[in-house]
Amino acid sequence: MSLKKLIGNKTMAALAVLITVFANTSAFAQEAAAAATAKPVDMGPIYKSTLFYILLFLLLCLFIAIVGKALRVYELTQETQGKQSINWDKVNGIIFAIFLVVGLYGVYWEYTVHGEMLLPEAASEHGKKIDQMFNITLIITTIVFILTHIVLFAFAYFYKSSNNRKAYYYPHNNALERVWTIIPALVLTVLVLMGFLTWRSIFYKIEDPNNKPLSIEVTSSQFQWDIRYPGADGVVGKKNYKKITAINALGIDFTDKNSLDDQIGDEIVLPVNKPVRFILTSKDVLHSFYMPHFRVQLNTVPGMTSYFEFTPTITTEQMKVKTNDPSFKYLLLCAKICGANHYNMQKPVRVVTQAEYDAWVVKQTPYLTNDLRKAFNLPVIAEPVAAPAKADTTAKDTVKTNQIALKK
Template identity: 40%
Template sequence: MTTTGLFLLAILALGFLITFQIAKASEYVSVLKGEKKSFEQNNRINGFLMVVFLVLGLVGVYFCNEALYPKTLMVHPSASDHGENIDTMLKITLLITGIVFFITQILLFWFAYKYQYNDKRRAFYYPHNNKLEVLWTTVPAITLCLLVGFGLYYWFKITGEAPENSMRIEITGRQFNWIYRYPGKDNTFGKKYFRMIDDENGNMLGMLWKDSTMKTPNGVQSLKADPTGYDDIIETTAMYLVKDKPVKLIINSRDVIHDVGLPHFRMKMDAVPGTPTTMWFTPKYTTEEMKKITNNPNFEYEISCDQMCGNSHYSMKGLIKVVTEQEYKFWLAQQKPSYKPAEAAPAASPAPVADTAKTAAAGTPNTVLAAK
C-alpha cells in the first residue's frame, strides 16, 4: 500500500475513534444530567444546527455556482441550431427543478427547527387529504410529461430526415479513434463489408474495391466490387463541416459500442456495431469565429466518446473543423480518393545473359571473346 493510502486509512481510523469517544462522552453526560434534560438540550442544539446547515448549504450552492458555472459550456452559445433548443430545454428544466429544490429544502430545515420538541406543544396528526394527494401527484406528473414531450419533439427532429441539400458524412468509431468518410463526385457512398476490413492494406472500413471470395460459416461467399466507392474519401485526422450548411452524420462502429459526443453542438448519438444511427444539425460558427467567441486562440471543436469503450477510452478524441464554403471546396480539392487501383504491369525484363552469349557466339571471334 502506498504512503497516501496509509495516510487516508489513518485519517479514517482517527475519525472513527473521535466519533466513538464523543458518543461515549454524550452518554456519560446524559447519565449525569438526567435523560430528559439531556434530550431537551440535544434537541435544541440539533434544531439550531439545522438552521446553520441550511444557511451554509445555500451559501455553498451560491459560491459553487459562481466558481464552476464559468467552466461549463453554458457560458458560450451553442454551435448548432438544434443545440439552441437543447439549451433552452435545459434552462427550463433547471428553473423548474431549482425552484422545487429551494422551496422543499428551505421548508425541510426550517420545520425541523421551528417544530422541535416542546412540552407545551401537542402533535397534530393529518393522515390524509384527497385534494392534497391529487394536487402533488398531478402537478408534477403534468410538468414531467411536458418536459418529456419537448424532449421527444427535439429528439425526433434531430434524428429525422435531414434537408435535401445536406452534406452527408459517415463517422465510424474504432478502438480508439474515429474514421470519417465523404462521398466522392458521384455523391454516393460505396458499399462495404466488415469481413473485408484490412488495416494493413489501407482498407479501414472494408470497402468493396475488388471482387473477392471468402469462406463463411454458411459456405463460400462471392463479393462483387462496387465502383461507387472508388471515389470515396476516407480520413482520420479531422472532420470538415461547412458553416450554415446542414450535415447528416451516419454513425457506425467497427468493434464495441462507442458514442459520438459533440459537446459544443449539444448533441450525441450511440455508435452501435452493425446498426447505423443518424443525426443532423447545422453548424452556426466556424472554428475561427468560435475562437473569438470563447476568447481562446487554441479552441477546437471536439468529438468525444461518451461511452466507456475500453482501456484507452479517455484518449478517443476527434477534431471537427467548421469552415466556410470556399475553404471546404479548397480542402476537398486537395483530397484524393482512398481507393488505389493496382499498379501498371512492370516493363519487360532484359534478355538473360545466357541468351546474349549464344547470340554473340554466332558472331566474329572478337565478338565471342567480348561475350566471354
Template identity: 55%
Template sequence: MRFNKLFKIRNLIAVLAIGCIVAGTPVSAQDSTAAAPTEISAGSSTAASATDAADMDAFASELVKVSESATSDDSSTLAAADEVVDNSTLYKTAAYYTILFILVCIFLAIIGKILRVYELTREIQGKRGALNWNSIQGGIFVAFMILGLYGTYWSYDTWGYVVTGESASVHGDRIDGMMLVTVAITTLVFVITQVLLFWFIFRYRGQETRKAYYYPHNNAIERLWTIVPAFVLTILVVFGFFTWRSITNPPEADQKAALSVEVTGEQFKWNVRYAGADNQLGVRNYKLTTPTNSLGIDYADKKSWDDRLGPEIVLPVNKPVRVTINSKDVLHSFYMPDFRVQMNAVPGMPTYFQFTPKLTTEEMREKKGNPAFDYVLLCAKICGSGHYNMQYKVKVVSEKEYNEWIAQQPLFFNDDMKKEMQQKVASSSEAATIDNNIALNN
C-alpha cells in the same frame, strides 16, 4: 467506571496525536546551511592575514569583498533552505489524514461522553437535564440546510459554465434552452422541498408541552404533487421529442441538401469518409473487409469511387452536415460536446445525426479568448483500455476553405484498392470458367 473509560480514551487520543505528528513530519533534504561557517572561518582567516599586512587600505577592501561574498552566500543558502521546506510540506502521507480523521471522530465521541456524564450527574442530584437534545438536533438540521443551499449556489457559480457555454451549432441553442429550463425547474423544486423538509424538522421538534398530531392522508395534496409534476414533465418530454426528431429525422429534402459524412469507430480510433461530388456514400459490406479495405466498402458500387478519406473532420460553417455513424467492433459513442452532438455507434446498425455548425474555429477561439482552442470528437462510451485515446480533431472553416481542403484529400478507391478489385474479378472469372468446363464435361 465511566471516568475510567474517559481516562483510557484520553490516553488513546494522546497516542494518536503523537502518531499524527510523526506521520505528518515532512522529510526534508540535507541542510544546506553548513557552508555558512566555512565562509565565516574563511573570512576570519582573511582578516587575520590582512591585519598582519602593512597596507591597511588593502585590508579594508579585502574585508569588504569577503563581507559581500558571505552575505550573498547566506542569502542564497536561506532561499534554498526555504525552498526545501516549502516543497517538503506540500505532501503528507495517507497515514496522516487517516489518523487525523480518527482523532476528529474520537474528539466528538469524547464530547458526547462528557455531556452524557454531565446529564447523569444532574439526574443523580435530582435536577432536570440541562440540555434539550431535540432543540440541539433541530438547530443542527437548520445549519445543514443553510450549508447545503450554499453548496448548491457554489457549485452553480463555479461549474455553471459547463452548462452555459455557448453552443457551436444551430440546434445546440435549443438543447441549451431545454437544459436551462430543466435546471431552473429542478432547482426551484429542490430549494422549496429542502427548506420545507429541514424547517419542519426544526419547527415541529419534540416538546413536552406539545402532543404529536398524526396527519396520514390528504387528497388535495396528493392531487397537487401528482398532477403538477406530471404536467411539467409532459411539456418537457414533448418539447424534447420534437427537438430530437428534428435532429435525427429531418425532412428528406433537408437530408439530401446536407453534406454527407461517415464516421466509423473502432478500438481505438475514428475513420472518416467524405462523400464525393455526388454527395452519396458508397455501400458497405462487412464481408468485404480486408487489410487493404478496412471499412469493407463495396467498390462494385460506383458511388464509392469518389469517396474521400479525412485525416481530420473539417466542416463548412452554416451548412447542414449529416453524419452516418458506424462501429466495427464494440459499442462506441460519437460525441462532440461543443456542438451538442452525441449518438451511439452501434455495430451492424448505422445511426444518424444532422446538425449545422454556426461558428468557425477561429470565431470560437476569439469568443473563448483561447488561441489554442480546437473542436474535438470524443468517444462517450467506455470501449476498452484505449478508450481515452479516441480523440479526433474537428475544424470548422468557411465554405471556400472547405472546398479547397476536400479537393486535396486522397480517394478511398486508390491504386491498392483497384489492384485488389482486379484480382477478385480475375479469380471470379477463373472460377466461372472452371465451373463452365465442369458443366460441359458432365
C-alpha cells in the same frame, strides 16, 4: 520526612512540573532544529495512497466515538446531580437551521461558480433548442428544490419536539394529495412533450433539395476514428465487414461505383451553415460519437448503422474570438469507456466557410489506392512522374571560365 509527605509537598510538585516543562521544551527545540536542517519530506506519495485515507477515516471515526462517549458521561453526570442534560431536540433543530442556510448558500455558489462549466456555447442549430429545454428543466427543478427544502428544514426547526405541546396526528388530506399529484404530473407532461418534439425535430427532418446535407462516414474502433468523405459524386459508397483486410481496413465495397472517389481525412472539416449527415458505424465494441459544442451524442454499435444530422453555426475562428482562446478547437470524443486508451480517442473538428471547405476537400487523399485497385481487379492509375531536376550549370560555367583563363 516520609516519602508520602515529600510527594504531597506543594513545593516539590511545582518543582517537578517545572523540570518536566523544561525537559519537554528542550526536546521540542532539539526536534525543531533537527527538522530545520533535515531535507523536506515529500508527502505527495503518501497523500495519494489509499491507506492514508483509510487511516484518516478511522481516525475521524475514533474522534467521533470519543466525543460521543464524553457527551454521554456528561449526561450521566447531570442526571445523577438532578440537573437537566442536553436538550437534543433543540440541538437537532439548530443543526437543521444551519444546514438550511449553508445549503442555500451552496446552491447560490454552484450557480455562480460552476454554472458556466455545465456546457459550452452551442454551435449548432438544434443545440440552441436543447439548451432551451435544459434551462427550463433546470429552472423548474431548482425552484422546487429550494422551496421544498426551506419547508423541510424550517418545519424541523420551528416544530421540534417540546414538552409544552403535543404533536397533532394528521394522516390524510385528499385536497393536499391532489395538489401534489396533479401539479407535478402536469409539469412533467409538459417537459416530456418538449423533449419529444425537440427529439423529432432533430431526427426527422424534411430534406431541402436546394440544400442537401453533406454526408460523412465515421467508423469507430479501438482507439481511433476513421473519417470517409464522399468525393465528387456526393455519395458515400457501401462497405461490407466481410471485405475488411490489411489494406482495406474499412471493408469498402468497390463494386459500388460510389466508393471509387471516396476520400479519407485526418480531421473533420465542416462548412458553416451547411447541414451535415454523419453515418456512424463501429468495427469492434460499443463507442459513443460525442461532440459537446454541437450537442451531438450517439452510440456507434457494431453491426448497426446510425445517423445524425445537424447544422454547425459558428466557425472555429469565430469561436476562438468568443472564447478568447487562440488555441481553441472543436473535438470529437468517445463518451463510452471502451478500453484502456478510451481517454485518448479524439479527433479534431474544424468549422470553416464554404470556400475554405471547397479548397480543403480537393486536397484530400483518395481511399482507393493502386494496391486496392490490384486487389479488386480495377484499372491501375499511373503514378505521377516527378519533374526532372534542373541541371546544375554552375560547374560547367566554372570549367569554361577556367579554360578561357588558361588560354589567355
